[in-house]
Amino acid sequence: MKNKKFLIVSLILAAVCIVGVLYVNANMRYSMLASVLQKGAIYALVAVALNLLNGFTGLFSLGQAGFMMLGAYTYAILTIPVAERIAVYQYFDGGIIQFCLPMAVGLVLAGIVPMLFAWLIGKPVLKLKSDYLAIATLGFAEIMRAIIQWKNLGPLTNSSNLLKRFANYENILFPMVVSAVCIAIIVLMINSTYGRAFKAIRDDEIAAEAMGINLAKHKMIAFMTSAFFAGIGGALLAMFQSSVQAAAFTSAMTYEILLIVVIGGIGSVTGSVMGAFLFVACSEWWLRFLDDPLPYLGVQIPFMRGGFRMLVFSVVIMVVVLFFRKGIMGDKELPDLWKKRPKKALKKASKKEVA
């Protein structure tokens, strides 16, 4: 009965979302809302991918921007039409790659290349304890960024110049659909026997190993999966921006994504998704007015000028991190909010029994 009610509610919610998105797609494709929906979907994917590591497996990695960058570059490099290459690689005689892959192939490779890098660095790095793992992955991302901007790699990466004119989507639904499919795959994985093993590692590594879970192997699976989807997210971000530049993929981007995970709730997929849309909407749209020095109702409000938005934003985040440590969702998922009640009743009953 409860289940039925939940099903109906979620169906209605889903229908409202889909109709809303379709409406935006049809009537306001160049609006701020459309842009927030696209970027929000992309950030949702990379946040869920990071949550798979930090939240579900207990591996504190800070390499997300690095893997996104690898994905973005893989996609961009491989899908620029041959005719455009001379213009894009103007300082490098059109670059060394003289072919162009279809969009779908490029997108899949944008996942596979970062995944291979994750595999390469995973073996030494995943043995490290939490803080050291964070430092090592952060270092990896920064080194990759430096390497991509390295002059001698220019014919491949265009050095520190923009990559542009690669294959792009027409319909703003594209990043949302790709992101939804990827998140669905991650959720399926989290709900499988592997996902349970990840959570066991997070909760107690020694017990997990004693119960036959191969730590090295399972951490590697989580790490590579996360890198794969971060790469896809990076490619989508490249498309959304119509250009890529390594300089954008700084550690600040990783912190933004980490923040989304924390705000949404560490260990909650729905939390990360909601956090992503909230974050993107706030930082790009709702708080924009704070940067606006124009007088409101005839009053010139002090501080309201360029950059003030970021200050307010930082304070909001600090408040969230300090006072809502578990984020919006804690480690619960949206459907759990419906399931909660019968569980509590049961707990009370059994407590009585013990007493």
Place this chain on the structure above:
Amino acid sequence: MSKNVLKVENVTMQFGGVVAVDNLSMEVNQGEIVALIGPNGAGKTTAFNVITGVYAPTNGLVSFGGKPIVRNHPQGKMKKLYKGEVATMYTAAYIPDGRPSIEDEEATKIWNDAEHARDPFVGSDKVLEPTPDKITKLGMARTFQNIRLWKSQTVFTNVLIAKHMRRSSNLLTATLHLNFKEEQKQREEVMELLRIVGLEDVKDELATSLPYGKQRRLEIARALATNPSLLLLDEPAAGMNPQETQELTAFIGEIRDKFNMTILLIEHHMDLVMDISDRIYVLDFGKLIAQGVPAEIQNNERVIDAYLGVADDAED
């Protein structure tokens, strides 16, 4: 005598300058319940950790089902620091005594075979230090003295996760939920286990919300879910009152009978130990000071001095 399941030979575990386990040798046979007792800090848990692969021993050999699973000799810094015995026994430099003269081929062959039966890698530097999951896969499962349940998971899921090891699905089939038949079977087996240990009614509660005694039972259920042939229990009755201890004693006997299990346990409750153990090993300061059937141990002067006397005092 029945088949040998676990054999520990000359195991020494040294942490820096501290010898926690000192040249321990013991064995457990099929269907036996064997107890490992001794005062706090005697090295019992450390012995468990060596057997289950948590620590690689500084020196010694552990065999399971007749096959060596753990083997080591003092290496690196430990070569100089080593305070234990038989430092060369598991190296290429091993010079056994009692070897018959080379001319006597017959005797040499018999002697050789016996040495290889004892240690298939005899006369080599072979090191075996598998991770704990590899050892669990061979059919050994344990519980922990300081309970280690997965705290964010329910009672049911705690046991279900232990089934992960014996899966036949891979990442792809599991993610696409093509393994639903296996999953279904696992869930049924978990329910059956919970029924046996009497935790069926609390299956949806958080594992850590259970009272102490039930958490210990849950750890046993979780260990059983890995389908072990040898079960290692580290102080399963710690923190239990006399009534709970009595129930647990009966329960451990039931497990042995129902699952045809071999059990090695560490325990301080002497009623429990004397009641269900077939044989007992006594450790003190890392050294084996006595072994035998309960009646022998109860009357052993050294054991009374080192441990039982103290334990009795403590219980008063």
